[in-house]
Amino acid sequence: EDQVTQSPEALRLQEGESSSLNCSYTVSGLRGLFWYRQDPGKGPEFLFTLYSAGEEKEKERLKATLTKKESFLHITAPKPEDSATYLCAVQALGNNNDMRFGAGTRLTVKP
């Protein structure tokens, strides 16, 4: 069964303090691993897709990386507006309509 585990559950950072969020996964043939941002009271917003080990994607202060067992979301010099819950999800090959989501990491960046 496909599984996604995210750690830590919650992370508090000072503005400018870089850190990483972890997403460990098991899947029967990976089609893609996805990162989402979710603000309180809103639906998830798509950030990145990673398809194969070694791949990296960047967007502003966020950088996502992928290995065969886990993905990291690196946050460089975060700002308070980066505060949100970050969700990781995987999709198995041959499954066109569903993803397995992790529970998320709630990030708080203090000014």
Place this chain on the structure above:
Amino acid sequence: NAGVTQTPKFQVLKTGQSMTLQCAQDMNHEYMSWYRQDPGMGLRLIHYSVGAGITDQGEVPNGYNVSRSTTEDFPLRLLSAAPSQTSVYFCASREGGGPVETQYFGPGTRLLVL
């Protein structure tokens, strides 16, 4: 474009009551889905539709019914609410054939079943 809209935003039900969660999209997307999000758990797929008149079950379909009579609307029905259905419900839509991760999510409906 309003995107994906959901009503109501918040609802309280008593056990055994029925209700319909509404979802509409104005992007002419073929695919629509319903998810539930519970504390400590990831989003889980309830039902999805690949076009008007076509629906299928996701990971957690029990206790929920759906139908898709138009491209725009995809309502989720709870026939007899149970406390285990207390959750936040998200509707999502995407273009037909588009990768699943590109789906647009609505703002959610928070449901409390007493």
